[in-house]
Amino acid sequence: MSAAETTIPTILNLEEIDQPAGTIRKYWLRIISDGLGEPVRLPIISARGSEDGPTLGVTAAVHGDELNGIRVIQRLFADLDVSTLRGTIIGVLVVNVPAFLRQTRVYTDGFDLNHVMPGREDGRASEVYAFRLVDRVVRHFDFLLDLHTASRGRVNSYYVRADMSQETTRQLAILQNPQLIVHNPPSDGTLRGAADALDIPAVTLEVGNPGVYQRRLIRSGTEGVHNVMSYLQMTDDDIVAPSAPPILCKRSYWIYTHTGGLLTLEVDLLQEVKAGDLIATQRDVFGSLKEQYLAPEDGVVIGKSTMPVNRSGGRILHLGLV
Incomplete structure (x- = not known):
């Protein structure tokens, strides 16, 4: 392999990407400096089609232990035929680099990066990171697919959160062929909400469980991105029906x-x-029954806790109202 092939350029903003049509390039995007003054950089892959078209952003690992989305992006770009692609696809393999390196969910200052978007230019560490992410990366997208997983000690179904009252986000959600869709207008502080505030249609896709690769879900997530590309007329591929x-x-x-x-x-x-069905039981350390939890209303189990040790106010399950 030549030196040119092994050298990945560092950029400060997606505006600095200048690559020929019909090519795929890798970049490091400098976002902050660490305590030694060394750059912290986001790994980004950019595919520029042979013709003009929209810019689709696909982001993963907003929480540092969410790995399935990384593999979705890797597979997506491995499968791409840029000679027939219209528009540009930007894959941000790891959004929250400091948390990824520590394999933790939250940012280094203890805050959830997906609760502080779009951040503040002069805020605390997580807010500055979020501000620069939105300013240097996200605002350049026309559409956004944000890939997540459950957090540690929990498992998720393969589901989407989207504003189903908006036709474009409704279509983006359905095209993921999920097991379940939750109507969820963008919440304050989320990456999806920051994109929506910039008039960028966005959905959140929950691709399984944290800290692992799950082949079936990775395959489903990749298929969903291809469906979106076809819907946006970036490719001529057939849309895979659920x-x-x-x-x-x-x-x-x-x-x-x-x-x-x-x-x-x-x-x-x-x-x-x-309503009234038994959903969980709780015992003390001696095995004596302390409490039984019943479903408060009819619904479907979207996600649930897998951690037996549970303090007061711990999560039991995520209930969806059909």
């Missing part, structure tokens, strides 16, 4: 424990529950 229609939820919320103890979940992902 094997079954997704479950549609008008809203969702987490159910929490009242007291501490050892928790046992009595339900599975995507299981439909009725």
Whole structure:
């Protein structure tokens, strides 16, 4: 391999990308400096098609332990035929680099990066990082697919959060062929919300579980991005139809424990529950039953805790209202 092939240029902004049509290039985008004054850089892949078209952004690892989305982006670019691509695809393989290096969910100052968007130019560490991400990267997108997973100690179904009242985001969500879609207008502080504030249609895709590669879900996530590219007329590929229609939820919320103890979940992902159904039991360390938790209303299990040790106010399950 030549030196030119092994040298990846460093940029400060997506505006500095200047690559020929019909090419794929790798970049490091400098976003902050660490405590030694050394650059912290985002790994970015850019594919510029042979013809003009929209710019589609695909982001992964806003939380440092969310790995499935990284593999989705890698597979996406490995499969691309840029000679027939119209427009540009930008893959941000790792958004939250400091957390990724520590394999933790939150930023180094203890804040969730997906709760501080779009950040502040003169704020605390996580806010500065978020501000520069939105200013230097996200605002250059025309559409955004933000790839996440569950957090540690929990598991998720393959589902999408999207504003289903907006036609474009509705289509972006359906094209992911998810098991479930939650109608969820952009919340303050999320990357999806920051994109929406810039009039960039965006959806959040939950691709399984943290800290692992899950081949089936990675394949599904990659398929969903290809579907979006076809929908946006960036490619001439056929849209892959779902094997079954997704479950549609008008809203969702987490159910929490009242007291501490050892928790046992009595339900599975995507299981439909009725009001009053037993969803979890909690025992003390001696094995004595302390509490039984019942479904407060009819719904479907979107995600759930897998950690038996649970303090007061711990998460039990994520309930979607169909």
